[in-house]
Amino acid sequence: MIHEANAQPGLANRLGARIATTVAVAFKGTGLPKAQVVGMPMRRSISTLHRATSRAAARAALGLNTTQPALIVTGGSSGAVSINRAVAAVVPLLAAEGIQLLHITGGGKGVTGADGRPLQAEGYRQIEYVDDMETVYAAADLLLARAGAATVCEVSAVGLPAVFVPLPHGNGEQRRNAADLITAGGALLVDDAALTADWLTGHVFPLLKNQAALDAMAAASARLGVRDADTQMARLVVAAGRGAQS
DSSP states (O other): OEEEOSSSOOHHHHHHTTTOSOEEESSSOOOOTTEEEOOOOOOHHHHTOOHHHHHHHHHHHHTOOSSSOEEEEEOOTTOOHHHHHHHHHHGGGHHHHTOEEEEEOOTTOOOBOTTSSBOOBTTEEEESOOSOHHHHHHHOSEEEEOOOHHHHHHHHHHTOOEEEOOOSSSSSHHHHHHHHHHHHTSEEEOOGGGOOHHHIIIIIHHHHTOHHHHHHHHHHHHHHOOSOHHHHHHHHHHHHHHHHHO
16 A cells, blocks of 8 residues: 655655555645545544634644734744744834744754844744644644645645745655645745745735635635545555455
């Protein structure tokens, strides 16, 4: 059995799919033979998340208030220096814009100010890592992140508007991962090199203050979301096992 997480399959799965009994994929259009679209298996705490009812508790847990629009930024567990740099440049503007920002910087990638101390400002909080991403998804009005397969599938499953910044290297799988969600109107895409303070203030800040636009993005995202990929995948595993025994 194979499960391909990315929209652009890697070499191992392109070869393995030729002989595998069952080929499951998270995204359509991978080009793998016999591919069945099942989505991305994820923790039940994410796939069963109801953002609206979990919002207040999630914001309290992350040190955010319940009144201001919340942008949460993450570059993944290892962080992303280019994202951190662009975000740091807009921190002084948050208070005047009435926006709060939780910045998940990545391990060892804390953002410092001119004085060498951790960057601080009204409306801004930084932490290196969050273990339970369901809390992030419930607390955020908008997520800015890389377009890894798990992130794309999870934000769609919970109906969270997103801005994706694909990795600028690799085989282009992150851009392809996000393609359908962007086409559907559930997310925006910006190239890593184009993510600047000006881009954030010109695109992200106005979006955060436009609830109707956020609601439309959330609905478009949720329409593509798959919440039962774990169950679908388990059924395929059982079926493959029974076939091997017969």
